[in-house]
Amino acid sequence: MALTLEQLNAASAAEAVALLDGVYEHSPWIAEAALAQRPFKSLAHLKHAMVQVLQEAGEDAQLALIRAHPELAGKAAVARQLTAESTNEQSKAGLTDCTPAEFEHIQQLNRDYNTRFGFPFILAVRGPRGTGLARAEIIETFARRLANPVDFERAEALRNIHRIAEIRLADKFGAEPTLGHDVWDWHERLAQHSDPGYAERGQLTVTYLTDAHRACAQRISHWMRDCGFDDVEIDAVGNVVGRYRPAQPDGKYLLTGSHYDTVRNGGKYDGRLGIFVPMAAVRELHRAGRRLPLGIEVVAFAEEEGQRYKATFLGSGALIGHFDNAWLEQRDADGISLREAMQHAGLCLDDIPRLKRDTARYLGFVEVHIEQGPVLTELDIPLGVVTSINGCARYLGEMVGMASHAGTTPMDRRRDAALGVAELALYLEQRASQDAGSVATMGMLNVPAGSVNVVPGRCSFSLDMRAPTDAQRDALVADVLAALHSIAQRRGLQYTTDLAMQASAAPSDPAWQQRWETAVQALGVPLYRLPSGAGHDAMKLHELMPQAMLFVRGQNSGISHNPLESTTSDDMQLAVDAFSHLLAQLAAEQA
Numbered sequence: 328m329a330l331t332l333e334q335l336n337a338a339s340a341a342e343a344v345a346l347l348d349g350v351y352e353h354s355p356w357i358a359e360a361a362l363a364q365r366p367f368k369s370l371a372h373l374k375h376a377m378v379q380v381l382q383e384a385g386e387d388a389q390l391a392l393i394r395a396h397p398e399l400a401g402k403a404a405v406a407r408q409l410t411a412e413s414t415n416e417q418s419k420a421g422l423t424d425c426t427p428a429e430f431e432h433i434q435q436l437n438r439d440y441n442t443r444f445g446f447p448f449i450l451a452v453r454g455p456r457g458t459g460l461a462r463a464e465i466i467e468t469f470a471r472r473l474a475n476p477v478d479f480e481r482a483e484a485l486r487n488i489h490r491i492a493e494i495r496l497a498d499k500f501g502a503e504p505t506l507g508h509d510v511w512d513w514h515e516r517l518a519q520h521s522d523p524g525y526a527e528r529g530q531l532t533v534t535y536l537t538d539a540h541r542a543c544a545q546r547i548s549h550w551m552r553d554c555g556f557d558d559v560e561i562d563a564v565g566n567v568v569g570r571y572r573p574a575q576p577d578g579k580y581l582l583t584g585s586h587y588d589t590v591r592n593g594g595k596y597d598g599r600l601g602i603f604v605p606m607a608a609v610r611e612l613h614r615a616g617r618r619l620p621l622g623i624e625v626v627a628f629a630e631e632e633g634q635r636y637k638a639t640f641l642g643s644g645a646l647i648g649h650f651d652n653a654w655l656e657q658r659d660a661d662g663i664s665l666r667e668a669m670q671h672a673g674l675c676l677d678d679i680p681r682l683k684r685d686t687a688r689y690l691g692f693v694e695v696h697i698e699q700g701p702v703l704t705e706l707d708i709p710l711g712v713v714t715s716i717n718g719c720a721r722y723l724g725e726m727v728g729m730a731s732h733a734g735t736t737p738m739d740r741r742r743d744a745a746l747g748v749a750e751l752a753l754y755l756e757q758r759a760s761q762d763a764g765s766v767a768t769m770g771m772l773n774v775p776a777g778s779v780n781v782v783p784g785r786c787s788f789s790l791d792m793r794a795p796t797d798a799q800r801d802a803l804v805a806d807v808l809a810a811l812h813s814i815a816q817r818r819g820l821q822y823t824t825d826l827a828m829q830a831s832a833a834p835s836d837p838a839w840q841q842r843w844e845t846a847v848q849a850l851g852v853p854l855y856r857l858p859s860g861a862g863h864d865a866m867k868l869h870e871l872m873p874q875a876m877l878f879v880r881g882q883n884s885g886i887s888h889n890p891l892e893s894t895t896s897d898d899m900q901l902a903v904d905a906f907s908h909l910l911a912q913l914a915a916e917q918a
Contacts, residue, residue: 329501332373336366349412350377350492350499353395357381369851370502371709371901378489378707386481393446393484399465400425400433412495419459420452429462436469443473444480451490455882455895456511457497482705483884489707493897506611507900510603513550517543517587518595530592530890534635536565536668543587547602547627554606555613556625563678564645564669565629571609574618581913582624582684582692582872583906585864586631586642594697594892600879600899601695601864602627607903608910619910620917621690628864635659635668639828643864647871648683684871690913691839692868694876695902697894699861699887703880708855709898710905712843713876716859716866717764718800718832722790723771724824726751726815730784742819745774745783750818754810755790758803764795765803766860790824795858797832833866836873843877846908850901861887877905 335343340362347358361376381389397413400422417423425433440448448469454460460468472480497503518531520539525532533539547567551559556569567587570580585601605625612619628642638654655666655676669676698704703711728742752769759767771789792807794800808824815822840856848854857878865874879902882893 330499332367332370332500335373347496347499349410350495351392351488352397352410352413352491354392357384357392367851370496370500372851374489374493374496375708375851375853377492381485381489382707389481389485390446392488393449393481396447396449396488398437398441398447399450399452399469400430400437416452416491416494420454420465421459421462422452422465425462429466432466433469436466436473440469440473444477446481446484448472449484449487449491451487451494453491453494455893456508457494457896479884486704486707490895493895497897504896504900506607506903507896507898510600510607510899510903511896513603513606514595514599517546517599520546525592531589531595532591532593532634533587533589534591534632535588535630535638535641536672537635540565540588540629541672544627544629547587551606551625554610556609562645562682563675564642564650564682565672565674566642566645566682567627567629569606569609569625571612571623571625572618573622574620578619578621578917579688579690580622580624581910582626582689582868583694584624584626584628585694585696586628588628588630588632588634590632590634590888592890593888594886594890596697596881596892596894597699597887598628598631598696598864600697600894600902604695604899604902604906608907611907612910619914621910621913623910624689631864633828636665637827638665640862640864640867643867645679645682646684647867648680649867649870650679650682686872689872690917691836691873691875692865692871693839693843693874693906693909694863694865695906696859696863696876696878697881697887697892698857698878698885699881699892701885702857703855703878704882704885706855708853709880709901710847710850710852711855711857711878711880712840712847713835713859713878714840714856715795715832715834716861716863716869716876717766717793717795718797719791719793719828719830719862720800720804720826721792721828722824723787723827724790724811724822725785725787727821727823728784728819729782731782733780733782736782741782742784743782744786744820745772745777747814747818747820747822748772748786748788750814751788751807751811754814755792755807758806758810759792762794762799762803764858765793765799767792767803767807789827793860795832800832830862830866833869833874835875839873839875842909842912843875843905845912846905847877849908850904852901852905877902 343362344359351357357377357380360380364376367373520542522532522537522539544567548559551569557572558570560568583605586598630641633639636657657665726744726747728744755767759765768791773787774783792803868874879898883891
C-alpha cells in the first residue's frame with residue numbers, strides 16, 4: 328500500500344521516521360529533523376525539507392552520509408550485504424550482471440576514487456527517468472568525475488544522494504511522474520535526428536533546414552496533432568505552430584514555445600523542453616475534453632542558435648516582424664545560400680511578412696527552459712522564476728602586429744599580437760568581475776598559421792559581454808573597447824572589431840513573473856528568482872508583448888550546450904504542473 332502525505336503528516340514522530348526509513352542510507356536523522364516542518368503540502372515540499380536539513384548539517388555530517396553508501400558493484404554487493412533499496416537500484420542498472428572485465432574495471436575505479444577523495448563514488452544509477460542507467464554510462468561517468476576538484480565532487484555526491492532519495496520517496500508514495508516521463512521520452516525520440524557528420528559519432532547537431540531539422544519539424548507536428556491541437560502548420564520560416572482554440576472564437580491566445588535547433592554536439596533539452604512541456608499540458612486538456620477562455624499557441628521555433636547562418640533568432644524574430652532580407656544571401660560552409668535552403672525546404676518567402684503577430688490577439692508570451700547553469704542544481708531547487716534576460720553584445724576582432732623570429736627579436740622590440748589579445752582577455756575578466764551580474768568571455772582566440780618559433784603577427788578573437796541591464800552592458804563594452812585601444816597603442820599594434828550581435832536586456836513583466844511565482848509556490852516548491860545569462864526566444868517576443876520565463880534545474884552541474892546536458896522526469900513533471908497552474912490562473916482571470 329503506497330504511503331500518503333496525509334498518513335505522514337498525521338503519524339507520531341517515531342512512526343513518521345519509520346515510514347521514511349531507508350530514504351537516506353543509514354541516516355534516519357535527516358528525516359527526523361525534516362519532519363519538524365510538517366504538515367507537508369506536497370512531495371516536493373518534503374523533498375526540499377530534507378535537502379535543507381543536510382545543507383545545514385555541516386561538512387562532517389555530509390561526509391558521514393556519503394560514507395554510509397556502499398561502493399557500486401563493490402564488496403558489499405558481492406557479499407549481498409546491501410540495503411534493500413541499494414540492491415534494487417544496483418540491480419536495475421545491471422550492476423549485478425557485470426562481466427568479469429566490467430567488474431574489474433569498476434573495482435579499479437572504486438580504488439582510484441577512494442584514494443583521491445576519501446569517500447565512495449555516489450551515482451543515482453536509476454538515472455534521470457528512474458529506469459536505470461546503462462553500465463557503460465555508469466563507467467563513463469565514474470571515470471569523468473575522477474577529474475573533479477574535491478569540494479566540487481563532494482557537492483556532486485550529495486546531489487546524487489538527493490536524487491536517490493527522490494526516487495526512493497517516489498517508490499514509497501507510489502508517485503509516478505507520468506507526464507514527466509512522456510516529456511522525457513519526446514526528447515529522446517527527437518534526439519534520434521542529427522546532421523550528417525555528427526549522427527555517425529552519436530552526437531546531436533540539428534541546424535537550420537538540414538534533413539535532420541526538417542525531420543524534427545515533421546515529428547513535432549505529428550505529436551502536436553496527437554496531443555489534440557486543433558491547427559498545426561509549418562510556417563514560412565520553418566516554425567512548427569500548434570493552436571488549441573479557446574472556448575469562444577473571440578478568446579485571446581497565450582503564446583509559448585522555444586526552439587528545436589541545436590548547437591553543434593549539443594544537448595537534448597536546450598529549447599526543446601519549452602516545446603514539450605506546454606504540449607503535455609495541452610494534451611491533458613484535450614484528454615479531459617476541456618476548453619479554456621483563452622487559446623494556447625505553441626511555437627517550436629526553427630532557428631535560435633545561429634549555427635548554419637548568421638541569423639540568430641530567425642524563428643522568433645519573424646513573429647515580431649524582424650526578418651532581414653539580406654540574410655537570404657548568406658551562404659553556409661557548403662556554399663548554399665539561405666534563400667536556396669528555404670526554397671529547397673518548400674518555404675514560401677513571400678509569406679514571411681504575414682508571420683508578425685497581432686498583439687491584440689495575444690495575452691503574452693511565456694517560455695519554459697532548462698536553466699543552462701549551476702545555480703538551481705547547487706541549491707537543489709527544481710524550478711526557478713526568471714527576473715530578466717541579460718543584454719548581450721558580441722564582437723569579432725583581430726589584432727595585428729609584426730611576425731618575427733622568436734629567437735632573434737628582443738623582448739622590447741616585439742609587436743606580439745597574441746600577447747596583446749592575452750592582456751585584453753585578462754582585463755576582460757577583471758572588468759566583468761567588478762559588476763554584479765556582468766559576465767564576459769573570450770571564447771575564440773586564434774593565431775592564424777602560428778608557429779612555435781615565430782612571434783605572432785596576427786591574432787583573431789571574440790568578445791561576448793552580458794549584463795542584466797543595457798546600461799550596465801554598455802558601460803562594460805565601453806571600458807573593454809577603451810582597454811583594447813590602450814593596449815594596442817602601448818604595444819604598437821593595430822586592431823579591428825566588428826559588432827556581430829547585440830541584444831537588449833529583457834526584464835520579465837511583473838504580472839507574468841508573479842503568475843509563475845504563484846504556480847511554483849502552489850506546488851510546494853521553494854520560490855527562487857534568478858536572471859538568465861543566456862539569450863532566449865523570449866527576448867524577441869519581449870519587443871512585442873509581455874513575457875516571463877520559468878527555468879528547470881539541469882543535472883551534471885547544470886551544464887548546457889554539451890552532450891551531458893540533462894534533467895529528470897520528476898523536474899519535467901513539476902514544470903508541466905507549473906505550466907498547467909499558470910493556465911488555470913489565466914482561465915480564472917479571463918472568465
